[in-house]
Amino acid sequence: MKDSLHQHPSKPRSKAEIQATVNRLKRIEGQVRGIQKMIEEDRYCVDVLVQISAINAALKKVGYSITERHIKHCVSDAILSGDGDETIEELMEVMKQFSK
Amino acid sequence: MKDSLHQHPSKPRSKAEIQATVNRLKRIEGQVRGIQKMIEEDRYCVDVLVQISAINAALKKVGYSITERHIKHCVSDAILSGDGDETIEELMEVMKQFSK
Amino acid sequence: MKDSLHQHPSKPRSKAEIQATVNRLKRIEGQVRGIQKMIEEDRYCVDVLVQISAINAALKKVGYSITERHIKHCVSDAILSGDGDETIEELMEVMKQFSK
Amino acid sequence: MKDSLHQHPSKPRSKAEIQATVNRLKRIEGQVRGIQKMIEEDRYCVDVLVQISAINAALKKVGYSITERHIKHCVSDAILSGDGDETIEELMEVMKQFSK
Numbered sequence: 547m548k549d550s551l552h553q554h555p556s557k558p559r560s561k562a563e564i565q566a567t568v569n570r571l572k573r574i575e576g577q578v579r580g581i582q583k584m585i586e587e588d589r590y591c592v593d594v595l596v597q598i599s600a601i602n603a604a605l606k607k608v609g610y611s612i613t614e615r616h617i618k619h620c621v622s623d624a625i626l627s628g629d630g631d632e633t634i635e636e637l638m639e640v641m642k643q644f645s646k
Numbered sequence: 647m648k649d650s651l652h653q654h655p656s657k658p659r660s661k662a663e664i665q666a667t668v669n670r671l672k673r674i675e676g677q678v679r680g681i682q683k684m685i686e687e688d689r690y691c692v693d694v695l696v697q698i699s700a701i702n703a704a705l706k707k708v709g710y711s712i713t714e715r716h717i718k719h720c721v722s723d724a725i726l727s728g729d730g731d732e733t734i735e736e737l738m739e740v741m742k743q744f745s746k
Numbered sequence: 747m748k749d750s751l752h753q754h755p756s757k758p759r760s761k762a763e764i765q766a767t768v769n770r771l772k773r774i775e776g777q778v779r780g781i782q783k784m785i786e787e788d789r790y791c792v793d794v795l796v797q798i799s800a801i802n803a804a805l806k807k808v809g810y811s812i813t814e815r816h817i818k819h820c821v822s823d824a825i826l827s828g829d830g831d832e833t834i835e836e837l838m839e840v841m842k843q844f845s846k
Numbered sequence: 847m848k849d850s851l852h853q854h855p856s857k858p859r860s861k862a863e864i865q866a867t868v869n870r871l872k873r874i875e876g877q878v879r880g881i882q883k884m885i886e887e888d889r890y891c892v893d894v895l896v897q898i899s900a901i902n903a904a905l906k907k908v909g910y911s912i913t914e915r916h917i918k919h920c921v922s923d924a925i926l927s928g929d930g931d932e933t934i935e936e937l938m939e940v941m942k943q944f945s946k
Binding site for chain 4: 750751752753754755758759764767768771772774775778779781782785786788789790791792793794795796798799801802803805806808809812813815816820836837840843844846
């Protein structure tokens with residue numbers, strides 16, 4: 547995969563933002579461990595699939611909130627500097643991958 | 647949500663099957679922790695989104711392999727016992743949720 | 747793409763089933779024409795995207811009802827004849843494609 | 847559904863753009879008619895599902911190109927006028943719907 551345009555967001559995430567996102571990811575990590583336990587207990591396939599769907603939905607939610615922040619800061623700043631196109635194309639690429 | 651039809655697969659998962667699936671889920675758990683680290687290091691939004699897409703893809707893969715086993719055993723056994731319909735409808739419900 | 751396993755469903759669709767599905771597809775065809783008109787009238791991008799999402803949802807619904815019928819007849823009949831595996835693998839392939 | 851923010855794109859689509867998009871939609875309309883024919887000929891479920899997946903992919907492609915143009919013009923112009931937030935939130939809403 548080719549390199550992305552930056553190393554960091556154009557506006558650094560605040561401590562509170564970082565904490566909130568990490569907390570959501572910790573809950574998702576806990577959900578993934580929950581499925582491991584379900585498999586070890588040989589639980590019914592449909593119940594496992596329901597849990598996998600829930601994790602996918604939770605990850606999508608995190609992804610959308612990262613995308614919204616990305617557009618409000620990184621993409622907006624690029625547009626205001628007069629070079630939005632490359633950043634918008636990078637966004638489209640990752641959106642196509644993300645919504646598969 | 648209404649209860650699912652069973653507590654366990656109609657044919658128990660073998661130790662090897664359980665181990666293989668748990669290993670895949672442990673890798674996914676590691677990937678989720680990796681994203682937490684990326685957020686803590688305030689890494690670029692697009693790079694985080696690429697990783698989230700990779701986790702979603704890995705979870706889908708686990709989900710599809712659980713679905714295939716479910717059809718080959720639980721659904722097939724229900725059909726052979728002459729009452730496939732309820733099990734097929736349960737499968738359709740979870741498939742719709744899973745592929746959102 | 748490789749050939750699929752059959753030319754026709756194991757149990758032919760009734761005239762009523764054919765008519766109902768064709769009617770749903772005719773409505774979808776009308777919706778696609780509706781978007782052409784929106785583009786010709788240079789309508790707002792978001793309104794066009796809402797309509798495209800509606801068509802995708804309608805097509806998925808038709809797809810799920812075809813899948814359910816497929817499992818209840820073609821897949822079930824294959825399982826009852828003792829050779830479900832190939833049919834189940836074919837089903838998984840098309841499900842992965844369909845839920846992208 | 848609540849009203850969207852505008853009636854038209856901030857920069858009108860050119861005749862060439864309109865024609866290109868309408869042509870793609872006409873091909874999709876033809877594909878939908880193709881599926882009607884397949885149903886009338888009682889064709890195999892998996893073959894119908896493959897075609898439905900192809901239409902969904904083609905519609906997504908049109909949707910992504912409309913989204914990209916939307917961000918490059920309507921969203922960018924809103925950001926340059928200093929009121930990007932509402933437009934970005936509208937975009938996020940439709941993206942969530944579109945990628946279901």
